[in-house]
Amino acid sequence: MMVAAPASAQRVMPIRAAEALIAADRGFAQASARTNAIDGIAAMFAHDVAMPRLDATFTRSKAEAIATLSAEPRNRTATATWAPVRAGISADAMQGFTMGMMALRDADGTVRRAKYLSYWRKDRDGWRVVSYKQQRLASEEVQPSLPPVLPPRLVAASRDARAIARHRASIDAAERRFSDEAQAMGLGPAFCKHGRRDATNLGGSRSGMLIGLDKICGTIGGPPPSPVTWAPDAVEVASSGDMGVTWGMIRRKGPVPTGELAIIPYTTVWVRGGPGGVWQYIAE
Template sequence: MTTQLYTRAAMVVALLAATACASAPQAGAGADRKAALDGLLAADRAFASASAWTDLVSGISAMFAADVVMPLPNGTFAESAEAATAAMRENPANATARAEWAPVRGGISADGQHGFTFGYMTVRQADGTSTPAKYLAYWVRQPAGWRVAVYRRARRPEGEVSTALLPPALPDRLVPPSANRAAVEAHRASLDAAERAFSDESQTIGLGAAFAKWGSDDAMNIGRGATFTLGATAIGAAIGEGSPGPSQVSWAPDRVIIASSGDLGVTIGRIRQNTPPADASAPSSFPFFTIWRRPTPTSPWRYVAE
């Protein structure tokens, strides 16, 4: 990869991301909800377009916020752009691979400052081989434009998928961002409590039933197949398969990121086995993050992507 291509990639990122940021309507100014989401999708696509000109690590890390959180294969979290970038560089193949992706769904908060996207990715190696993948990203709008605050990508089996956009996750209306710290903290506490209640209920009704109950009708689970698992009922059936009875794992958030409008947020934490594994060398916990939304700041939280 020549210096000229790296420069071109950087210019594409800067130009397209800036354009997406500038063209995205400001919440509370009579802006159209879909147009606000289109700004986020345009930013995701702009980073994807720029990634085609550079290596996988440079392409993906370009969209990271400074404090991005990313689960790692070793069962820990990278909790900064520097740490996440270093983790991706640990795989030598990433230095010459390229990542291309396309979002298939997006959602945005009522204040227009938080959002999420998920979609399909292809990692192309220098030897011409390719690996299909999926990704899920939670975005926060910053002075420089949309940046990813929480990110996950996973390999997926070969199989036909559609990159047609799914129906968007839109708020009922847009509102101005709130500077009321007490109200924002109350929203954060309510989401923290919802995640804990989700885990608590799984201890009695089982994982499958809990995932069916606590998800929205349009929820997404990244799943193990070629495509995403869509809908709380389907997610519950997939997760509950082979796991009858009360859940054998529990979880709780260690961190909650919340939109000031109180209708969209993400919980970040660890899933722990209720009984320590017999093999002391086996991991007893795993990282997770879950994106939640609700129609209004007083409605019940339901997960929408995880």
């Protein structure tokens, strides 16, 4: 006979898993302070990390990500430090995300500020980033810490390739449905429908993160149809089927405003209550 652990114990275990991920992120940040920004940031990358490039494509390897970081000459002599303000963990404790604030200190003393979103996978070498995104921040805004995103309980990791493929296909379908429905109901209502109430968006370069679905929906809007479409190029998903990340391209419809891009890379972290549940975005 199986006896369920007390509710308090079930809750502690996911919290400890999330704390381990936060500790890993902070550990890489501390080590980064002792080297240049390129090596400091790249140290946490997985071999297959996806990171947006200036040409509106994604890297497919750590070497390509290092080349992207190196394309900014100041990074070669700058130091990068960062601090997570939110984390989430999958039920199998093998994937998760962190998001936070970053400072890049150039050799001349200039400080470049940014926000970041990292999606992590636990490999044999420990926690490594498989999807990474930065957003420049023009202000010195301080972002308070946010509650972690936790599953009700932890479960054993699975190697069932067919089940994982079904999880991956379900996120892909959810992302495409999100875009399709935005064409009919408008971008703002679609963001309201497909996000979790406590979702967080990195926001633009002039302000801090958008925290909560009301704030996100109030910022991203406009009448239907949506001025953009999007679809995932790739999906990473936990074997527990409750967390994953998509990345791909947002494509503008019609004329492109002067000074703006026709194609924009995006990254979205998704969660659900478990296999068979409804996917909702939680971070982007």
